[in-house]
Amino acid sequence: MSAHRTLKDMYRAFEATGPGRLQDPGSGETITVDMYGQICSVVTTTAEARTLAQPDRPGVIATVCLDTDGGDLTLTVTGGYNRDADTVITFANAGDFVTFISLKIGTSYYWRLLANAEELVISSASPSSTPSASPSASPSSSPSAT
């Protein structure tokens, strides 16, 4: 029953020392997702920064979460996380998180927001993006900025 083993292994991957847990690289360092579904739980002791490396394939899901809030976490998403190429997300409180999915757009791969904490502050490179967590409920609009 390899299907059972697969789900069990997926579950076990997120145990304390499992490969699903991507180590926090520390202040000023880069988070590089190299396995499917990884989560990086970040601990800050003051205002700190991390960079999320650009993906190299589509379809991968990954999460960055502020585990312990010793100061705001500024995450720079290489390549941008929406159509406006916004790159900066600020995590202000423990429990703030963003789940990304990688997509192929033309000849490059990018992260896109799949879900995030509702109150998350997403400061942008452009003036227009203060996304709330809920998808736009309006059925009428043509897609605007991500």
Next chain:
Amino acid sequence: MAGAHRNLNDMYRAFETTGPGKIPDPGNAGTIEFKLWGQVCSVVTTTTETRTLAQPDRPGIVGTVALDTDGGDLTLTVTGGFNQPGNTTITMADAGDFVTFVSVKIGTSYVWRELGKKRALAVPSTSPSSSPSAT
């Protein structure tokens, strides 16, 4: 733990260039059928085109449809609907537009539900009350 490590690594490798995580674009008016967990279909349009997403046959499957190259709007028809009002149509107007679905069992049927999408993605509806919540 070796199995767990192998699992995530295999999952990651599944999305390499020729990996099974990538489901080929069936082309204009074609049907996308997710047959493996977590697959992504990167659609290329050359003009206004359509695709149909086949209804799932089990719960718990995650799948993504993305507009890879925008040669024209992509109208995706989700068989069985993607929310509680039964909306079936999603329009992707720009490269990078995407929707991630999860399959759920409702009564005796399996249907897709929206798990995540590009914000502000246009979701025209078949019914008048179309809040595309992830119901």
